[in-house]
Amino acid sequence: MKEGIHPKYQEVEARCACGNTFKTRSTKPELHLEICSACHPFFTGRQKLIDTEGRVERFTKKFGAQTSEQRKIAEKAAKATKATAAKQTRKTTTATA
Numbered sequence: 795m796k797e798g799i800h801p802k803y804q805e806v807e808a809r810c811a812c813g814n815t816f817k818t819r820s821t822k823p824e825l826h827l828e829i830c831s832a833c834h835p836f837f838t839g840r841q842k843l844i845d846t847e848g849r850v851e852r853f854t855k856k857f858g859a860q861t862s863e864q865r866k867i868a869e870k871a872a873k874a875t876k877a878t879a880a881k882q883t884r885k886t887t888t889a890t891a
């Protein structure tokens with residue numbers, strides 16, 4: 795190896811957001827992970843949303859809590875208002891004719 799061009803490759807502790815730690819080797823002094831084999835659904839077999847360092851919380855703060863059910867209700871409400879608006883326009887057109 796040529797001297798002075800290679801970064802230091804040392805043993806480091808990788809720390810996951812779930813609290814799991816393990817030793818590995820890297821050129822970085824420390825590793826912070828969002829997900830690891832101890833908490834990823836593929837390895838745990840559980841299908842659940844993993845809040846990686848408060849990302850979900852930040853999203854809900856910014857955009858408000860959104861669930862698929864709430865979205866369906868909002869869609870229905872939008873359709874209903876459209877339908878009533880269409881009826882009203884039809885009524886006015888027949889009245890003028």
Ligand SMILES: [Zn+2]
Pocket residue numbers: 810811812813814828829830831832833834
């Ligand atoms: Zn983890």
